[in-house]
Amino acid sequence: xxxxxxxxxxxxxxxxxxxxxxxxxxxxxxxxxxxxxxxxxxxxxxxxxxxxxxxxxxxxxxxxxxxxxxxxxxxxxxxxxxxxxxxxxxxxxxxxxxxxxxxxxxxxxxxxxxxxxxxxxxxxxxxxxxxxxxxxxx
Numbered sequence: 369x370x371x372x373x374x375x376x377x378x379x380x381x382x383x384x385x386x387x388x389x390x391x392x393x394x395x396x397x398x399x400x401x402x403x404x405x406x407x408x409x410x411x412x413x414x415x416x417x418x419x420x421x422x423x424x425x426x427x428x429x430x431x432x433x434x435x436x437x438x439x440x441x442x443x444x445x446x447x448x449x450x451x452x453x454x455x456x457x458x459x460x461x462x463x464x465x466x467x468x469x470x471x472x473x474x475x476x477x478x479x480x481x482x483x484x485x486x487x488x489x490x491x492x493x494x495x496x497x498x499x500x501x502x503x504x505x506x
Contacts, residue, residue: 460488461497 488498
């Protein structure tokens with residue numbers, strides 16, 4: 369490399385007198401726990417990572433929910449299937465009896481007796497059951 373003897377001993381950089389005494393005081397003043405003028409900026413700097421983490425979690429939850437809805441749409445239909453299955457097992461005669469107990473008669477339901485008979489026949493209700501219900505009304 370180079371010989372050290374060829375390097376000049378003088379330093380081209382100068383440090384002002386009492387510089388290090390002032391630096392020590394300046395550092396102590398800055399770190400003494402005083403709140404700086406831009407305190408709001410410090411709060412933002414502290415909360416920024418937490419807010420980013422919270423935003424990432426919310427985004428992950430929304431994306432996961434959307435993907436699950438797209439991949440497994442049959443979960444939405446489960447309620448509808450349960451409801452239709454429940455209605456399938458409802459006994460029409462029993463339903464009519466409950467309605468007549470609450471309303472007093474078929475006439476109070478504002479439904480024509482002929483319409484009820486046609487509906488019951490379409491639902492394969494025995495004609496004898498329909499006749500019994502009509503005889504009870506009279």
